[in-house]
Amino acid sequence: MIPLSEYTNIGYICSKKDYGDRVVDHAGAVFLAALSRSAQSIEVLTATIAAKFAGVDKGTLQRDVMEFYAMLEEDGFVVSGETEAALDAKDKRFSYSDIEPKTIKKDFTPLVKRSDVSTQTFLEQHFKGKPHLTALQIELTSRCNERCVHCYIPHENKLTDIEDVLFYDVLEQCKALGLLNLTFSGGEPMLHHHFIDYLRKAQEYDFSINVLSNLTLLNDDIVKEMKANRLSSVQVSLYSMKPEVHDAITMVKGSFQKTRDAILKLIDNDIPLQISCPTMKQNKNDFVDVLNFANEHKVRAITDYTMMARYDHTTGNLDNRLSLNEVEEVINAIVNNDVDYQSQLASEDFNILPPQNDGEDIVCGICVSSICMVANGAVYPCAGWQDCVLGNLKEQSLQQIWENSPKVQQLRSIRKKEFPQCRQCDDRLFCAMCMVRNANENADGNPLKINTHFCKVAALNKRIALEWRSKAAQNK
Numbered sequence: 001m002i003p004l005s006e007y008t009n010i011g012y013i014c015s016k017k018d019y020g021d022r023v024v025d026h027a028g029a030v031f032l033a034a035l036s037r038s039a040q041s042i043e044v045l046t047a048t049i050a051a052k053f054a055g056v057d058k059g060t061l062q063r064d065v066m067e068f069y070a071m072l073e074e075d076g077f078v079v080s081g082e083t084e085a086a087l088d089a090k091d092k093r094f095s096y097s098d099i100e101p102k103t104i105k106k107d108f109t110p111l112v113k114r115s116d117v118s119t120q121t122f123l124e125q126h127f128k129g130k131p132h133l134t135a136l137q138i139e140l141t142s143r144c145n146e147r148c149v150h151c152y153i154p155h156e157n158k159l160t161d162i163e164d165v166l167f168y169d170v171l172e173q174c175k176a177l178g179l180l181n182l183t184f185s186g187g188e189p190m191l192h193h194h195f196i197d198y199l200r201k202a203q204e205y206d207f208s209i210n211v212l213s214n215l216t217l218l219n220d221d222i223v224k225e226m227k228a229n230r231l232s233s234v235q236v237s238l239y240s241m242k243p244e245v246h247d248a249i250t251m252v253k254g255s256f257q258k259t260r261d262a263i264l265k266l267i268d269n270d271i272p273l274q275i276s277c278p279t280m281k282q283n284k285n286d287f288v289d290v291l292n293f294a295n296e297h298k299v300r301a302i303t304d305y306t307m308m309a310r311y312d313h314t315t316g317n318l319d320n321r322l323s324l325n326e327v328e329e330v331i332n333a334i335v336n337n338d339v340d341y342q343s344q345l346a347s348e349d350f351n352i353l354p355p356q357n358d359g360e361d362i363v364c365g366i367c368v369s370s371i372c373m374v375a376n377g378a379v380y381p382c383a384g385w386q387d388c389v390l391g392n393l394k395e396q397s398l399q400q401i402w403e404n405s406p407k408v409q410q411l412r413s414i415r416k417k418e419f420p421q422c423r424q425c426d427d428r429l430f431c432a433m434c435m436v437r438n439a440n441e442n443a444d445g446n447p448l449k450i451n452t453h454f455c456k457v458a459a460l461n462k463r464i465a466l467e468w469r470s471k472a473a474q475n476k
Contacts, residue, residue, distance in 0.1 A: 031068050095270045096298045135181040135370040144187040147251040150320045152310050152384045162375040173398045175205045183210040190217040196225045208232045215262035233272045240286035275301040280320040305330045309440040311386045331464050359417030367412045385436040431458030
């Protein structure tokens with residue numbers, strides 16, 4: 001339940017039960033570092049912590065220790081009790097039948113930072129000037145048992161399994177570097193014959209683990225290991241509740257039934273799940289049904305009507321991308337069905353034209369806090385940008401690539417001022433400029449060449465939002 005790490009003068013703790021996490025200051029980091037998976041008494045914990053605080057009264061320190069851990073227990077990160085049996089009884093796992101709002105304390109010690117920004121944003125700000133790697137996506141195999149029509153990976157390149165020696169070496173390096181999050185991806189990661197072994201080993205290192213899978217190969221052994229592992233999440237794509245539509249996108253007959261059955265099996269076993277429903281020409285009328293299905297089962301779900309070209313700069317997969325007229329239909333459907341988005345749009349604090357961003361701000365988190373690798377050891381910036389090779393882990397260490405790769409340094413130096421048209425654009429609130437989408441869709445792979453398709457989508461998004469706000473105001 002409590003992967004934890006110490007980062008110089010801050011500490012970090014997260015819960016796999018409810019996706020919550022916390023950042024704490026230096027003193028809190030010392031308190032966190034004293035914890036372990038095994039039960040310890042307050043006296044033992046206090047003695048361990050006292051060694052770090054010379055001259056502090058032990059009675060005062062013990063009260064601080066008890067207050068700090070009581071706060072963490074209230075927020076669901078640790079458990080306390082008189083016996084180990086009592087601890088086990090209180091150490092509840094994630095459950096779809098027990099999803100409740102988090103209790104918020106009215107008064108709390110400054111040792112715990114409940115930030116207004118996301119933890120990832122906080123960490124990026126904290127390490128500003130010295131990018132710190134916190135997340136790695138590992139492609140276990142490039143092979144895939146589906147042939148999705150929109151995929152940004154050319155199918156002819158899906159041939160390689162990661163070697164055991166490389167995988168275990170990378171895990172060792174990740175632990176030494178203090179990484180928090182690992183994502184296992186593919187291809188289809190469950191095609192790797194050591195998938196279960198890899199999950200088990202990653203759990204020994206206490207990483208927060210996410211799995212990206214189509215779930216068609218899920219079996220009882222994998223479910224058993226997932227439950228023991230307490231995964232942070234499994235993400236799966238479900239394209240439609242109509243078997244013929246889903247199967248037409250995956251190009252594998254029967255894939256809908258396997259994926260849907262696997263989703264229900266994960267839910268029955270209380271394994272955290274997120275459903276993604278990329279929307280394209282084939283399923284533009286079906287994504288609402290998928291979101292409703294997810295909502296009925298208390299599963300997080302998202303839709304995405306954007307699509308990027310293949311990383312080899314061929315654009316045949318974009319034949320399936322929505323036209324602007326179709327995008328307009330989808331955005332209207334989202335606005336009319338998403339009550340959270342409606343609430344955001346209706347808020348008096350909603351600013352259609354936010355202040356112009358600082359030109360020295362980074363464009364995104366690539367090579368700032370996260371990075372990816374493919375099964376052959378090549379390292380690349382982010383999902384979809386696999387032709388931008390930063391180095392190879394068969395030849396260099398992860399730390400060497402992160403700190404010394406010329407391409408990493410180049411990407412890391414790119415700032416928002418290099419996109420002046422984006423900084424001044426009236427539609428910028430509704431657009432997230434993406435360098436990989438730029439790079440993949442033009443023949444020379446230039447990430448600085450703006451992909452105007454997404455500019456037009458942003459303009460649509462803004463117009464529809466304004467129209468909805470106007471109608472909502474009139475109906476008050």
